[in-house]
Amino acid sequence: GQQVMQIPQYQHVQEGEDFTTYCNSSTTLSNIQWYKQRPGGHPVFLIQLVKSGEVKKQKRLTFQFGEAKKNSSLHITATQTTDVGTYFCAGRRTGGSYIPTFGRGTSLIVHP
């Protein structure tokens, strides 16, 4: 079945440092979504990427979809303690089910 892999599983950073999480698929994706889950909370939709090579920004967050549409990344510039949480990607396989598959997530810990 479709696999969506995320690395790293955990990332510790000092406040102010940058952070990047990567999402890789074994198959070409129609689109990819990113979610954030705060500790004790629920996943919250952040953004969707559809086009090959697409780059979108939300303040300090930059989302990128690979040219081959098999990978994606989320980069946070100058992390803050409010960025703490687990970031999930979810991808829908081209030609497959229209229901996306979630990655295992990357947990970001920001030390003040």
Next chain:
Amino acid sequence: DAGVIQSPRHEVTEMGQEVTLRCKPISGHDYLFWYRQTMMRGLELLIYFNNNVPIDDSGMPEDRFSAKMPNASFSTLKIQPSEPRDSAVYFCASSGDRVETQYFGPGTRLLVL
């Protein structure tokens, strides 16, 4: 909009008891998803409905789990009998025209002793 509503928020029960989790999706959304989240297995899709009809239940762990959606505004996930390994956070999510954009409820934290 109130968002996706789940109840109860917390449930502690003893092994062998029946557990019923409830979900009210966002009004107008025609997709409803049930997920289970654990440290070991991450976020797992259990079952999803489209227009109240179960479409894919291949993620349901075993016959002890069942889900229903009697109408567009209500769904249940039932575990009977419950076991300690069912302890997890269960999320309900719904989506509308853009099915990939899912709105999650606050979750039910289930502990089976």
